[in-house]
Amino acid sequence: MIIVLNKNDQNTIAELQEHFGNTHEVFVHHNRVAVQGIKEADLSASERAAATDIITNVPKAVQGSREFHPEDTVIRTKHSIIGGDNFTMMAGPCSVESEEHIAKMAAVAKANGATILRGGAFKPRTSPYSFQGLGEDGLKFMRKAADEYHMDMLTEVMDDEHVKMVAKYTDIFQIGARNMQNFSLLKTVGKTNIPVMLKRGMSATVDDVLNASEYIAAGGNHNIMIVERGIRTFDNKYTRNTLDVGVVPVLQKLTHYPVIIDPSHASGHTEFVTPLALAGVAAGASGLVVEIHDDPEHAFSDGPQALKPNEFKDLSDKAFAIRELLSTGMPMEQAEAGR
Numbered sequence: 001m002i003i004v005l006n007k008n009d010q011n012t013i014a015e016l017q018e019h020f021g022n023t024h025e026v027f028v029h030h031n032r033v034a035v036q037g038i039k040e041a042d043l044s045a046s047e048r049a050a051a052t053d054i055i056t057n058v059p060k061a062v063q064g065s066r067e068f069h070p071e072d073t074v075i076r077t078k079h080s081i082i083g084g085d086n087f088t089m090m091a092g093p094c095s096v097e098s099e100e101h102i103a104k105m106a107a108v109a110k111a112n113g114a115t116i117l118r119g120g121a122f123k124p125r126t127s128p129y130s131f132q133g134l135g136e137d138g139l140k141f142m143r144k145a146a147d148e149y150h151m152d153m154l155t156e157v158m159d160d161e162h163v164k165m166v167a168k169y170t171d172i173f174q175i176g177a178r179n180m181q182n183f184s185l186l187k188t189v190g191k192t193n194i195p196v197m198l199k200r201g202m203s204a205t206v207d208d209v210l211n212a213s214e215y216i217a218a219g220g221n222h223n224i225m226i227v228e229r230g231i232r233t234f235d236n237k238y239t240r241n242t243l244d245v246g247v248v249p250v251l252q253k254l255t256h257y258p259v260i261i262d263p264s265h266a267s268g269h270t271e272f273v274t275p276l277a278l279a280g281v282a283a284g285a286s287g288l289v290v291e292i293h294d295d296p297e298h299a300f301s302d303g304p305q306a307l308k309p310n311e312f313k314d315l316s317d318k319a320f321a322i323r324e325l326l327s328t329g330m331p332m333e334q335a336e337a338g339r
Contacts, residue, residue: 001039002068015047027067029063090114140153143170190220248283
């Protein structure tokens, strides 16, 4: 149940917390108080009198719900603003391969509008014999490259034991699709103040990913973004996964967290990355996270889905143009001419 108060009524909020805090979960957001598992009849007369609205049909993911938190969450890092009316480009190689290579890819990403450098130092691979990442050395190389090009750093953390180490380097934690329901990991990053990019699992429903986000929020960390990276369907003959473009407006209706599109993992093939990315932008996504590589055929991981620098430039130019069109109703050239 969500109790909407006349204003930020601290006396009533304190009363609700004292009344239910020992037996139920109580969440407070401005003038809204959510209490899990109660009915209107459980409220005292003064609590009912202080409410302007009582919402009984409350989603399980209370803290991520629009009903509880109507305004958009906007995540602010040193170099980026994610969510709300902002559009954020994130790019980099699948894996950090060397100090020189990640610096080279950071330069490409920055030159084409990205403010966040992505890359993996620890790689969860289908085969145990595939490249598993450079570990902490990869984190150091990536941090240096991000700082050199005045970018934020986004990298995956694979288990709760690594959170403390990865936190020394990264600006944003990535929780990969395979770890979306690693509840121990979600609880651990939830206890930090570092933003979290949560990827939807390959077989996860909308409710599954929203409930996963609740594990992070319940720890006190509300700087969460949700990534659609394709789900598994009955047909994966031509693409790696199936991009659920429709989930963008669905999630934006249900939750206040920014919704990001990962067209690289959705497609699995370079030729499909740009069309899927643009579809996500047109659907209203708050940003893109894209894999790039200057020599995909010799990439240590996921080369077939990486864009070459010129291909990434093409995607980036079109993505920003679409976003400008959505924002202003006119192409970027016309918008710039009118300034």
